[in-house]
Amino acid sequence: MDKFKVLFCGESWFFTTVETKGFDQFTIGGYETEIERVRSYMKDFAELDHIPAHLVPTEFPDTAEALAKYDVVVISDVGSNTFLLHPDTFFRSKTTANKLQAIADYVAAAEFCDWEYNKVLWSRLLSYITGRNVQV
Secondary structure: OOOEEEEEEEOEEEEEEEEEEOOEEEEEEEEEEOHHHHHHHHOOOEEEEEEOHHHHHHHOOOOHHHHOOOOEEEEEOOOHHHHHOOHHHHHHOOOOOOHHHHHHHHHHHOOOOOHHHHHHHHHHHHHHHHOOOOOO
8 A cells, every 4th residue: 555645734833931930030932843753653654744833824735736635634733823824914914815715625525435545544543643543
């Protein structure tokens, strides 16, 4: 079986921590991601393209046609505003593509007729997500 072509969005975050010790206050921040753990788990059955959450507004495909090159699109902890508020929309009030509509169109056009092929993928993905052995 060929590897599944997967677009994985999210599994990344920026953080800010404030520690107060007496009168002193310290602020630290950083960036973290879990994509290498995901990539390691999926390496035997998926070719993974990753878009970190903060890059979704500019890098996520604008159309169902552009998404069609993927067998699966996984979205992990990426809110709707991240898809809808492209910098051109947020900062310049320009109309941009509705990426959520692109996802809806992608799903509507998907062909799920090869159930044997798809149930292997879903079993593996659900097992990864739940931490249990899930058979679909």
